[in-house]
Amino acid sequence: MFSKERFVQYLFFVCALMTVVILGGIFIMLLYKTLKFFELVGLGEFFLERIWKPSAYSKPTYGVLAMLVSTLMVTVGAMVIAIPVGIGAAAYLSEVASPHVREWLKPLVELLAGVPSVAIGFLGIVLVGPFLAKVFHLSSGINALNGSILLAIMALPTIISVSEDAFSSVPLSYREASCALGATKWQTIVWVTLPAALPGILVAVMLGIGRAVGETMTVLMATGNAKAMPHSFFDSVATMTAVIASEIGEVDYGSEHYYGLFAVGCLLFLISLLVNLLADYFNSKMRRYA
Amino acid sequence: MKNLEEVIGLYTLRLCAFLVVLAIFVILYDILVQGMPAISWEFLTSYPREGMTKGGIWPAVVGTVYVTLITAICSIPLGVGAAIYLSEYAREGWTTRVIRSSIRNLAGVPSIVYGLFGVALFVEGLRFGTSVLSAGLTLGLLTLPWIIATAEEALKSVPQTYREASYALGATKWQTIRSQVLPSAFPGILTGTILGISRAAGETAPILFTGAAFYLPHLPSSPFDQFMALPYHLFNLSTQHHDIEGVRHLAYGTAMVLIGLVLAMNLVAILIRYRLRKQKRN
Incomplete structure (x- = not known):
């Protein structure tokens, strides 16, 4: 007999199973369209050709290198800013701030996480761009550096909240032992709490990287969208996400160009999967305190 | 030293x-x-005029509310259902590990990839076309992992004694979940849900090619119509418009309404949680 209890249980199980179906669906869809692309355009061209020029009149080229480098560059720039600032702010929140300050700061950081990416991109155009142009005497501040600054701001809430959790999960006895040996607060943070929280902090860094790599609107709006191999942070760049977002509206269904954009998306998906798996790995190292 | x-x-x-x-x-x-300075009653309630150089953002406000509703309808039941399974039914094992790992990875999938998936599945595969429905469903998928994670946390924070007391009175598992666990987890689930939906309302990349339109002279009248959305409107005013400098004040006004909307939802969620924590402490 198929009882009501059983039915409800299966219903919820199906809900949970849907997540696997969706993830699998996304991957299979991307893979299918990517394979179609490689039937039309060689694997070699995709990875060895530098420039993405699908609308070139004589011979279109579909090289992913320039945008891959752009994505990595903007992400590295963002992490150079966001990792130290984020970990520092998390250490402050967990180890230094009074409970009162913490109670105010944490919701504020959450509010930052809630600001839509398109609004951050807008501020990149009207605020950060002109500021960079002035400071570095450039004709335009719409470049990779601008994108890095904005992505750093967007990755900060993730890095802060996950690292703060990591700091707070270190048992109090570690700190007490350190203090009992005569270490100061700062020494305790640097030599005891930070190393103990390190796996969790690496999770935070990975999630921050994932956020930066996959972010679309801010880089689309604030980095200038020039499809060339970047040479410096003052160059205008087009990341993988920005290329997909700016071109998919104009392609013909089923064309080389159409499948090409899914191939870029597939590569992006694989990068984010790798970053997530690394986060998972560090997370499994963190559990010993729980 | x-x-x-x-x-x-x-x-x-x-x-x-x-x-x-x-x-x-x-x-x-x-x-x-x-x-x-750009905000006025007229700005909020009138259509864009003269090639979007004057007028308001009414259709974008309506479009965003509309698409967010569809997102909520499709992601909340599915997300809360999955969370109930993980928190109340799942036994540690192979299946549960795969499900959990999928949820974590879904949370990390870039929003533009959800957009591509939305195009392939809803716009082309199921032939919903570029529409409110396609965009809402795409945003629903994007929000799902977030809702599951926060709802599961809320369910897990319900003390085990509540469940045991209910079983002791002879209630079945489903009766216990329905009349004990869900009601006491409700504020927590609500918080997470509002936060998730507010993120969806501010997202742009997934709706770029699944249904958002540059300009429409009318409101969407069915789920299969295209729509204007606040985030996409802001994107257009600040990068795609023919007179970007000239409409800057409109862009700022749109940004303010968008941020105001999203942050107001966030604030409500944070307040609910704050009161919840206070209650628990007492």
Whole structure:
């Protein structure tokens, strides 16, 4: 007999199973369209050709290198800013701030996480761009550096909240032992709490990287969208996400160009999967305190 | 020497926290000061006029509310259902590990990839076309992992004694979940849900090619119509418009309404959680 209890249980199980179906669906869809692309355009061209020029009149080229480098560059720039600032702010929140300050700061950081990416991109155009142009005497501040600054701001809430959790999960006895040996607060943070929280902090860094790599609107709006191999942070760049977002509206269904954009998306998906798996790995190292 | 290191070290940490606060205030201050003058009753309730150089954002507001509703309808039941399974039924094992790992990975999938999936599945595969429905469903998928994670946390925080007391009175598992676990987890689930939906309302990349339109002279009349959305409208005003400098004040106004909408939802969620924590402490 198929009882009501059983039915409800299966219903919820199906809900949970849907997540696997969706993830699998996304991957299979991307893979299918990517394979179609490689039937039309060689694997070699995709990875060895530098420039993405699908609308070139004589011979279109579909090289992913320039945008891959752009994505990595903007992400590295963002992490150079966001990792130290984020970990520092998390250490402050967990180890230094009074409970009162913490109670105010944490919701504020959450509010930052809630600001839509398109609004951050807008501020990149009207605020950060002109500021960079002035400071570095450039004709335009719409470049990779601008994108890095904005992505750093967007990755900060993730890095802060996950690292703060990591700091707070270190048992109090570690700190007490350190203090009992005569270490100061700062020494305790640097030599005891930070190393103990390190796996969790690496999770935070990975999630921050994932956020930066996959972010679309801010880089689309604030980095200038020039499809060339970047040479410096003052160059205008087009990341993988920005290329997909700016071109998919104009392609013909089923064309080389159409499948090409899914191939870029597939590569992006694989990068984010790798970053997530690394986060998972560090997370499994963190559990010993729980 | 030791003392100096101590002082510099702790002040560096303070500086980091200060930089974060500064970023938040610069963002909010600039949008507020520049956006406020553009806001008026007319701006909120009229259509864009004269090639979007004048007028308001009414269709974009309606479109965003519309698409967000569809997102909520499709992601909340599925997400809460999955969370109930994971929290109440799942036994540790192979299947559960795969499900959990999928959820974590879904949370990390870039929003533009959800957009591509939306195009392939809803727009082309199921032939919903570029529409409110396609965009809402795409955003629903994007929000799902977030809702599951927060709902599961809320369910897990319900004390085990509640369940045991209910079983002791002879209630079945489903009766226990329905009449004990869900009601006491409700505020927590609500918080997570509002936060998730507010993110969806601010997203742009997934709706770029699944249904958002540059300009429409009418409101969507069915789920299969295209729609205007606040985030996409802001994107257009600040990068795609023919007179970007000339419509800057409109862009600021749109940014302010968008941020106001999203942050108001966030604030409500944070307040609910704050009251919840206070209750638990007492």
